[in-house]
Amino acid sequence: MTALTSLTYASPFPADFVFGVAAAAPQIEGAAFEDGKGESIWDRFCRQPGAVHDGDTLDVACDHYHRFDDDFALMASLGVKHYRLSLAWPRIYPNGDGELNPAGLDFYHRLFASMKKHGITPWVTMFHWDLPQSLEDRGGWTARVTVDAFARYADTVVKAFAGEVKHWITMNEIRCFTQLAYGYGTKAPGRQESAAVVNQTFHHALLCHGHGVRAVREFGGAGAVVGLTDNCDVCIPVTETPADIAAAKAWFLEKNAHVLGAMHAGRYPQDYLDRVGADAPQVLPGDFDLISLPTDHLGLNIYTGTYVRASTGGAAYEALPNPINYPRADSPWLRLVPQSIYWATRFAAECYGHASLYITENGCGYNDEPVVNGEVLDLHRRDFLRNHLREAHRAIADGVPLHGYFLWSFIDNYEWEDGYQRRFGIVHCDYATQTRTPKLSARYYAQVMAERKIL
Numbered sequence: 001m002t003a004l005t006s007l008t009y010a011s012p013f014p015a016d017f018v019f020g021v022a023a024a025a026p027q028i029e030g031a032a033f034e035d036g037k038g039e040s041i042w043d044r045f046c047r048q049p050g051a052v053h054d055g056d057t058l059d060v061a062c063d064h065y066h067r068f069d070d071d072f073a074l075m076a077s078l079g080v081k082h083y084r085l086s087l088a089w090p091r092i093y094p095n096g097d098g099e100l101n102p103a104g105l106d107f108y109h110r111l112f113a114s115m116k117k118h119g120i121t122p123w124v125t126m127f128h129w130d131l132p133q134s135l136e137d138r139g140g141w142t143a144r145v146t147v148d149a150f151a152r153y154a155d156t157v158v159k160a161f162a163g164e165v166k167h168w169i170t171m172n173e174i175r176c177f178t179q180l181a182y183g184y185g186t187k188a189p190g191r192q193e194s195a196a197v198v199n200q201t202f203h204h205a206l207l208c209h210g211h212g213v214r215a216v217r218e219f220g221g222a223g224a225v226v227g228l229t230d231n232c233d234v235c236i237p238v239t240e241t242p243a244d245i246a247a248a249k250a251w252f253l254e255k256n257a258h259v260l261g262a263m264h265a266g267r268y269p270q271d272y273l274d275r276v277g278a279d280a281p282q283v284l285p286g287d288f289d290l291i292s293l294p295t296d297h298l299g300l301n302i303y304t305g306t307y308v309r310a311s312t313g314g315a316a317y318e319a320l321p322n323p324i325n326y327p328r329a330d331s332p333w334l335r336l337v338p339q340s341i342y343w344a345t346r347f348a349a350e351c352y353g354h355a356s357l358y359i360t361e362n363g364c365g366y367n368d369e370p371v372v373n374g375e376v377l378d379l380h381r382r383d384f385l386r387n388h389l390r391e392a393h394r395a396i397a398d399g400v401p402l403h404g405y406f407l408w409s410f411i412d413n414y415e416w417e418d419g420y421q422r423r424f425g426i427v428h429c430d431y432a433t434q435t436r437t438p439k440l441s442a443r444y445y446a447q448v449m450a451e452r453k454i455l
Contacts, residue, residue: 028062089126166223235248300348
């Protein structure tokens with residue numbers, strides 16, 4: 001029998017590989033209307049009847065706004081040294097533009113000081129879905145006023161925190177706050193617009209990404225790095241044969257043309273323009289000078305994937321539907337496909353030439369995870385984590401430039417339209433008492449980070 005130590009994934013991750021956890025301001029901070037914070041689109045959306053499970057609001061969430069020092073002490077006790085977080089735009093500019101709220105900047109200065117005290121490096125996302133409602137009232141992502149407001153916001157936060165933050169991420173998951181929010185209407189602000197309008201929201205989001213990169217280059221100081229976090233569409237070849245891999249790559253290029261493809265090419269790829277026709281976004285002179293500014297890394301939020309094989313009918317690929325009994329988490333969209341990490345990172349490197357990749361989110365959500373005798377035995381999450389880390393390890397072994405992994409999420413939190421029903425954390429949050437309980441998965445991940453290998 002082969003010894004366990006000879007298995008490929010039993011070797012350590014590279015010495016400079018970053019292990020971390022992630023969360024986002026609107027989902028954990030609470031204090032939704034304290035110290036001058038303005039209303040966000042989620043503060044408004046969650047109060048629309050039927051928009052969010054059980055009418056849950058962001059008002060208190062995990063109360064991280066008041067408990068961050070204790071939360072960072074808990075992170076440190078688990079061996080967490082890197083934390084991906086976001087800034088709340090309406091906490092800093094309550095109306096999106098207009099007057100600055102100094103109390104918002106002061107809060108994040110205190111937060112970064114606490115992180116430094118506990119030995120945790122911040123990886124800061126400028127925008128994680130909480131658009132100021134005032135900007136939505138003026139068109140939101142359909143209007144260029146949001147681009148102008150974001151440019152000012154990005155300049156402000158990079159200047160303010162350049163001494164405390166060196167790792168920057170511009171946008172989180174463009175598809176979610178554009179297509180799902182303005183097309184499907186399932187996320188704030190809950191609009192259902194035409195394809196042409198939705199495509200324009202993509203374009204405005206890409207412009208904001210460009211302004212975020214520009215701000216870091218101008219004001220970030222020595223050593224500052226910046227990139228985008230994208231929830232790219234991911235596919236997995238049914239067999240790892242040349243024909244199926246080629247089909248999967250064709251699918252990947254087509255589905256990601258309007259974000260990653262556009263950034264890489266410095267224009268919208270012609271096959272994308274041919275597909276959308278008259279619904280193509282309006283592009284002004286100089287737009288792609290911003291959009292295609294070079295970045296230092298690409299973050300990928302990887303949760304699931306689509307199986308693809310070579311087509312026998314002359315098409316470039318055939319995407320396969322999942323059978324009804326295919327395993328998934330309690331989130332209906334979250335089918336369990338660990339190989340998605342391997343193929344997403346490999347294709348991102350091969351198709352777009354990214355030389356530094358990070359998994360900026362990866363995790364699973366379940367509804368019922370009770371604390372019993374002081375424990376949460378989330379063996380399903382431990383299994384999810386271990387299987388996905390194996391695919392990350394495989395990607396590195398095959399030469400993919402994957403340099404880090406941030407687990408989603410550090411703590412159970414507000415899961416958007418699913419409210420507090422859906423739990424993604426490795427730390428359990430009792431929302432009634434705000435008691436934190438590390439789950440079995442937290443203890444497992446702590447060991448992985450400490451030994452830097454899959455256990």
